[in-house]
Amino acid sequence: MKQQIDFLFAYNGWASALLWQAINQLNDEQWSAGQSYSVGSVCDHIIHVIYASKRWLTMMQGRKVRDPLVPSDFPHIKDAEARWIRDWTMINQYVAGLNDAGLEEEIEWGPTSRGYQGSTPRWQILNHMANHAMDHRSQILMVLNTQFGIKTPEQDMIFYIDALSKAEN
Secondary structure, eight states: OHHHHHHHHHHHHHHHHHHHHHHTTSOHHHHTOOOSSTTSSHHHHHHHHHHHHHHHHHHHTTOOOOOOOOGGGOOSHHHHHHHHHHHHHHHHHHHHTOOHHHHHSEEEEOOOTTSOOEEEEHHHHHHHHHHHHHHHHHHHHHHHHHHHOOOOOOOOHHHHHHHHHHHHO
16 A cells, blocks of 8 residues: 555656646736636645645644635745645655555544544545645646646646656666
């Protein structure tokens, strides 16, 4: 299981780097332009993923969850990108330090803003975190492509697998 989680988070990092290459083509106005799709602007999506991911990490570490991040505190792409890199580096370090026993440990979580709470094995929460990030990456890429005409990258896992294969040769 550890190998699978490590692979999933390595893929997540690869796909996120591609996402940021596309996002960095936006200007500040496009970055914060309101969208009726999902959680809003590209900035809103990014801040949502940063906060949600950090919130899950904090819960898994048994620490108190902090107040939500506010998108308006990130008017410039580079500020949000630096926060993304910082927080995902912490998450990846946490994941790297886990073993199979730690992955099986039940984590108590909630209440969330939607009133859910539960107890879930850590590996399932980590899968959720990676899938949640992928879902929003896809949404952001759709907005970049359809609203701003930015050529967006392929982020399917098979392309990551292909890139790994080519790197080995």
